[in-house]
Amino acid sequence: MNPFSxxxxxxxxxxxxxxxxxxxxxxxxxxxxxxxxxxxxWILTTLAxxxxxxxxxxxxxxxxDFISGPHITNMFSPKEWQLxxxxxxxxxxxxxxxxxxxxxxxxxxxxNLRVVDINYRAPFHSQTTQAQLKEVQDVRYTQGGLFGIxxxxxxxxxxxxxxxQNIQLTRIPNPNIVQERIVQLLP
Amino acid sequence: xxxxxxxxxxxxxxxxxVLIILSATFLALFSWLSIGKTRLLxxxxxTPLAPFILIIAILFFVLAIGTLIxxxxxxxxxxxxxxxx
Numbered sequence: 001m002n003p004f005s006x007x008x009x010x011x012x013x014x015x016x017x018x019x020x021x022x023x024x025x026x027x028x029x030x031x032x033x034x035x036x037x038x039x040x041x042w043i044l045t046t047l048a049x050x051x052x053x054x055x056x057x058x059x060x061x062x063x064x065d066f067i068s069g070p071h072i073t074n075m076f077s078p079k080e081w082q083l084x085x086x087x088x089x090x091x092x093x094x095x096x097x098x099x100x101x102x103x104x105x106x107x108x109x110x111x112n113l114r115v116v117d118i119n120y121r122a123p124f125h126s127q128t129t130q131a132q133l134k135e136v137q138d139v140r141y142t143q144g145g146l147f148g149i150x151x152x153x154x155x156x157x158x159x160x161x162x163x164x165q166n167i168q169l170t171r172i173p174n175p176n177i178v179q180e181r182i183v184q185l186l187p
Numbered sequence: 188x189x190x191x192x193x194x195x196x197x198x199x200x201x202x203x204x205v206l207i208i209l210s211a212t213f214l215a216l217f218s219w220l221s222i223g224k225t226r227l228l229x230x231x232x233x234t235p236l237a238p239f240i241l242i243i244a245i246l247f248f249v250l251a252i253g254t255l256i257x258x259x260x261x262x263x264x265x266x267x268x269x270x271x272x
Contacts, residue, residue, distance in 0.1 A: 003236045018233040075200050083261055084207055087254050091214060094247055098221070101240070105228045118231055123217060124224055128231065 004104075006033040007173045009181050019109055019116060021130075030110035030181055034103055035153035035173040042099040049092045053085075098122045108156075108169050110185055115158055117167045129167055131160040139182045141175035158182070204262050211255040218248040 008014055008031040017031050060073065076084065102122040109116040115136065117129045136158055143154030154175035158167040172178055225244040229237040 003234050016235060020231045020233070075196065075203070080261060083254070083257055084203075087207060087211055087214070087258070090247070090250050090254060091210065094214060094218065094251075097243060097247060101221075101225065101228070104236075104240070105232055107232055120228060123221060126224075126228065126231070 004036070005031070006036050007031075007178065011184075017109075019107075019118065021116070021128075022111070023113070026111045026113050028109050028111050029185055030108075030178075032108040032110075032156075032169060032172050032178060034106060034169075034171045035151060037147075037151045038153065038171045039099070039103055042096065046092055046096045046099075049095070050089075053088065106169075108167070108172075110182055112185070115167055115182075117169065129165050131158065131164060131167060133185065134187055135161045135164065136182075136186055137161050139179050139186075141179050143175055208258055208262065211251070211258045215248070215251040215255045218244070218251040222248055 003016070008017075010029060012029075013027040014029065014031060017028055019028075022028070099122065102120060105118065105120040105126070107118045109118075110133075112133075114130050114132045119127045119129065121127075138159040139156070140159070141154050141156050143149065143152075148154055148171075151173075153171045153173050156169045156172050156175055156178055160166055222241070222244045225241050229241060
């Protein structure tokens with residue numbers, strides 16, 4: 001299994017991914033994440049944050065003196081500029097790391113016994129929700145918006161019985177197929 | 188009586204320095220907390236990628252601490268010696 005997959009289904013058993021509270025007789029059959037394409041905004045932001053300062057540095061000597069000139073460049077010594085630049089680069093990569101973690105650790109597992117939703121909101125908040133398969137009453141999805149239709153992603157809702165918290169996963173790939181697979185796994 | 192004038196270049200530089208030191212401190216703190224969070228998440232979701240993500244988190248922390256120390260060396264220590272003299 002590709003560890004970066006956002007939709008993995010095996011009607012028998014997925015062996016490469018496990019979770020903390022998994023029981024001995026429990027096998028993972030479906031693994032879901034947000035669609036990979038939804039990572040595009042932060043990837044583009046990261047690239048822009050890397051490229052824009054490079055463009056500014058390149059065009060700085062060509063700007064008229066009253067805008068740039070020696071005022072900005074001479075404000076710090078080369079060593080100080082180097083340090084500030086290094087800090088900026090680390091900050092960008094940290095931003096990318098946090099966004100990647102936000103995507104990677106937001107997972108929904110469907111096993112032979114239950115549905116487990118690991119919900120991580122970067123940088124520090126995480127929440128785990130679970131429901132037994134026999135408690136699942138309804139599985140439905142919504143799909144809309146320009147990008148949702150173009151890239152075939154949507155939101156999935158797993159409704160459980162009683163007062164238990166419902167499970168919701170946004171922007172998952174192929175929501176119609178996912179709904180079908182979850183319904184097949186229900187007892 | 189001489190009225191002290193405000194040097195905008197020095198003021199701008201000082202503001203930049205304060206922002207850079209604050210950023211370095213926050214980055215060091217957040218990267219340290221990220222190691223703990225990544226370890227927790229790796230326990231929650233067990234994948235083959237877990238060790239690599241943890242290594243990246245540790246690497247960030249090392250780089251952030253290195254940057255913070257360099258920042259303090261470049262800006263705070265000269266300031267301290269200036270005050271003493």
